[in-house]
Amino acid sequence: xxxxxxxxxxxxxxxxxxxxxxxxxxxxxxxxxxxxxxxxxxxxxxxxxxxxxxxxxxxxxxxxxxxxxxxxxxxxxxxxxxxxxxxxxxxxxxxx
Numbered sequence: 001x002x003x004x005x006x007x008x009x010x011x012x013x014x015x016x017x018x019x020x021x022x023x024x025x026x027x028x029x030x031x032x033x034x035x036x037x038x039x040x041x042x043x044x045x046x047x048x049x050x051x052x053x054x055x056x057x058x059x060x061x062x063x064x065x066x067x068x069x070x071x072x073x074x075x076x077x078x079x080x081x082x083x084x085x086x087x088x089x090x091x092x093x094x095x096x
Contacts, residue, residue, distance in 0.1 A: 012059035051084035
């Protein structure tokens with residue numbers, strides 16, 4: 001008797017904010033590397049993704065550019081981070 005065990009494919013979400021295209025390129029390199037390891041990858045720009053999407057994935061990565069002498073984050077990345085953090089915290093509190 002042959003028994004086949006189907007493994008659940010690992011899912012990853014790579015979110016990026018890119019001004020010149022460099023960070024987008026890095027996100028694409030990361031996604032390609034993950035795919036080589038049989039990970040299903042979705043790449044999204046941070047203004048085009050809902051924070052709840054983090055909860056639907058096994059791996060979540062946020063890549064962004066910085067600017068200024070202090071390495072400040074762009075506003076869209078800060079907004080996404082704060083909304084994501086709140087959404088994930090609320091979801092986890094519902095699980096407990």
